[in-house]
Amino acid sequence: MRTLSSQELYAGRVLQLHEDRVEMPDGSTAERVVVDHPGAVVIVPLDGHGNVLLVRQPRYAADRKELLELPAGTREPNEEPKATARRELREETGFDTRDLIPLGGFYSAPGFLSEYLHLFAARDLFASKAEPDEDEFLSLQPTSLDNVPNLIRSGEIEDAKSIAGLLRVIFLEDLTD
């Protein structure tokens, strides 16, 4: 695919929106509206006692619901994903770590959104100081890993990055001793 032209529709601090004319694989042309996002991280913090540290927070964009999620956050300009992960872990949970395990990542909504989430597991947690952004309303909820499948099936955990990150760590990795 090749960009033939691009029209800016909105340029915000975090998100940009543009509509591009694109040459498709067969040589035809198509329009694509794209939301550009700087990328983010999502962390699976394991406390070594069979719990994962989740955060509960009100989500205005998600029908104003309070969701139970993995800690996550947006990359600052030029910030390495690992540095973002450690910063967001500290800010959102009050715990820090020197043991971040990179587990690849995934696109949030590849049909129209450029956001790529880097996934990390975090072990050997030690107490730091929670410093949520001033307009976040987070509460920490340590949750038994054994109970995560129930919380996913019941819809208590209902965002894609948390379900993907938790199930990956629980069923595909050997980290949750």
Next chain:
Amino acid sequence: MRTLSSQELYAGRVLQLHEDRVEMPDGSTAERVVVDHPGAVVIVPLDGHGNVLLVRQPRYAADRKELLELPAGTREPNEEPKATARRELREETGFDTRDLIPLGGFYSAPGFLSEYLHLFAARDLFASKAEPDEDEFLSLQPTSLDNVPNLIRSGEIEDAKSIAGLLRVIFLEDLTD
């Protein structure tokens, strides 16, 4: 959370963007930029012989990569999620079913995007006719369920809805006989 005021930034056919002034749980006010999306469905089509039907397609918004994903698609206005699921399954894979199993769903990116994805498993598939949208370039890739964990770990499958949907069906449901 309560909306105090809302300013439209962009209104497209599928996406709308607005910036809202919001009263937060503690009475303070905050700004929220929201991408509104009509919602979508994602389907885990099981062929009864140990395979899941995935689709490979070029994704302009996702670094122009070709991704291997579960079939999925956006709801038409007033379309029931189950009807969307059957339509998208037909359009993207060429298979139809009368056995769609609802498995709840999840938000794609609840920090700023309203999109909610309804998840379905599909069984008892029968041949129909693939009718991809004219600007989609899909190819069907039946994939052994046994190989899905490897494809996730290696990053071959790297979008949140596909990882969440596949791991949920493989590890939390009893459907893959």
